[in-house]
Amino acid sequence: MDRLWRLNIRGYSGRLRLALESCISTAMTDTSTQQAASSFLVAALYHFVSVPHFESLRAPLQQLCEDNGVKGTLLLAHEGINGTIAGPDAGIATVLAYLRAMPEFARLEHKESRASKMPFVRMKVKLKKEIVTMGVENIDPNKIVGTYVAPKDWNALISDPDTILIDTRNDYETAIGIFKGAVDPNTKTFREFPDWVKNNTGLHNKPKIAMYCTGGIRCEKATAFMKDQGFDEVYHLKGGILKYLEEVPEEESLWEGACFVFDERVSVEHGLKEGEHKLCHACRNPITAEEITSEKYEEGVSCSHCYDSRTEEDRLRYRQRQLQIALARKRGQKHIGT
Numbered sequence: 001m002d003r004l005w006r007l008n009i010r011g012y013s014g015r016l017r018l019a020l021e022s023c024i025s026t027a028m029t030d031t032s033t034q035q036a037a038s039s040f041l042v043a044a045l046y047h048f049v050s051v052p053h054f055e056s057l058r059a060p061l062q063q064l065c066e067d068n069g070v071k072g073t074l075l076l077a078h079e080g081i082n083g084t085i086a087g088p089d090a091g092i093a094t095v096l097a098y099l100r101a102m103p104e105f106a107r108l109e110h111k112e113s114r115a116s117k118m119p120f121v122r123m124k125v126k127l128k129k130e131i132v133t134m135g136v137e138n139i140d141p142n143k144i145v146g147t148y149v150a151p152k153d154w155n156a157l158i159s160d161p162d163t164i165l166i167d168t169r170n171d172y173e174t175a176i177g178i179f180k181g182a183v184d185p186n187t188k189t190f191r192e193f194p195d196w197v198k199n200n201t202g203l204h205n206k207p208k209i210a211m212y213c214t215g216g217i218r219c220e221k222a223t224a225f226m227k228d229q230g231f232d233e234v235y236h237l238k239g240g241i242l243k244y245l246e247e248v249p250e251e252e253s254l255w256e257g258a259c260f261v262f263d264e265r266v267s268v269e270h271g272l273k274e275g276e277h278k279l280c281h282a283c284r285n286p287i288t289a290e291e292i293t294s295e296k297y298e299e300g301v302s303c304s305h306c307y308d309s310r311t312e313e314d315r316l317r318y319r320q321r322q323l324q325i326a327l328a329r330k331r332g333q334k335h336i337g338t
Helices: 014-028 031-037 054-067 089-100 151-159 190-199 201-205 217-228 240-247 312-330
Strands: 040-048 071-077 080-087 109-115 123-127 147-149 163-167 177-179 208-212 233-237 255-257
Touching: 040 089, 040 217, 054 071, 054 089, 054 123, 080 089, 109 240, 147 151, 151 163, 151 208, 151 233, 151 240, 163 177, 163 201, 190 217, 208 217, 208 240, 217 233, 233 240, 240 255
Parallel strands: 071 123, 147 233, 163 208, 208 233
Antiparallel strands: 040 080, 040 109, 071 080, 177 255
8 A cells, every 4th residue: 555645454354444445446546646636635424324332433433534644523423424524535535435334334425525735634533412413302314304406406496486495504604605596594503593494484485495505414404304393395405515516517507606615725616626715713704805805804813704893802812823823834834723
C-alpha cells in the first residue's frame, strides 16, 4: 500500500480486512488524476438504523480515521450515523469500507465532492442522543417517512401549483441560497421546525408538501414528523441539495444562489464547485465578498450580521483569538479555533 495515504488496516482480519483491501485498491487506481483536480475527497453520509451498541463504535472509528489521514465529524447514536469527513481518496474508501462491513451500515449511502484544501481541522467522533436533533420523541424514519424524489424529477414536483415547497434548513443557510418559490421558516435551529409547522395552518391548503435540506438527513425526520401530524402527500429531495447540484444541469436548475456546507469551504455551487463565501468566525454566518467590504467587517472579529449584537469586550476577545490564529499561520500551523 502507498504510504502517501498513511493507510493502516493492521488489526483487522477476515471479511472486514478483505473488504477494506478491495475498496482501497479500487480507490487508488485512478488517484493521480483525481488528485490533480483537487486535493481532498469530501464524503457526506448518514444512515438511520438501530445501533444499540453505538458507544462501542466510537474509539475504533476515531482511530481508523486518524490512521488514514481523515478529518471531519461523525455523530453516532442509537438511531444511526451522520457526518461529513474529508481526506485522501483511499483514506475515505477505507473508512467507508469499514462502516459498510458492519451489518447495520451495509446499505450506507454517501455523497462525494472535492475540496482544494483540507476543510476540517481535526477528526471528531461524537456520541449523541440523536444524529440530527429535532427534539421530538418517537419520530423514526425507519417506520414512517416521506416519498423520495430523485433530482431529475424534482423540478416537475416543485413547479406543480398543488405543491407547497419548504426549506427545512436554518436561516443562515437559506440566506445564501434557496429553491425558487420555497417557503423559508426562518428557524435558528432544527428544534424550532416542529413548532413552526404546528403554527402554520396554511400548510394544509394544498395537497402536496415537498421538503429539502442540504444532504437529505433533516428531511428524513421532517417528513416523518409531517406524516405524524396528518399530512398525507409528503415528498423530499433524495440526496438533498448536494445531489441536485451534482446531477441537474445549471441551465435547467431551479436552485438560486449557493448551498451552505458545514466545513471550511463554507458553500458550494452547481457542479459542487467551491463557492465564494467566507465564514465570519465571530458569529459563524456565511458572508459575501460585498459584505467583507462593510465597515462592520473585521476578520475573525465581526461582520454586518453580528456587529450590533456584540460588545466591545466581545470584539477585544475575538481580536486576541485572531492574533493567535495569525501567529499560528506564521509558524505554518493550523489554529484549533479556526
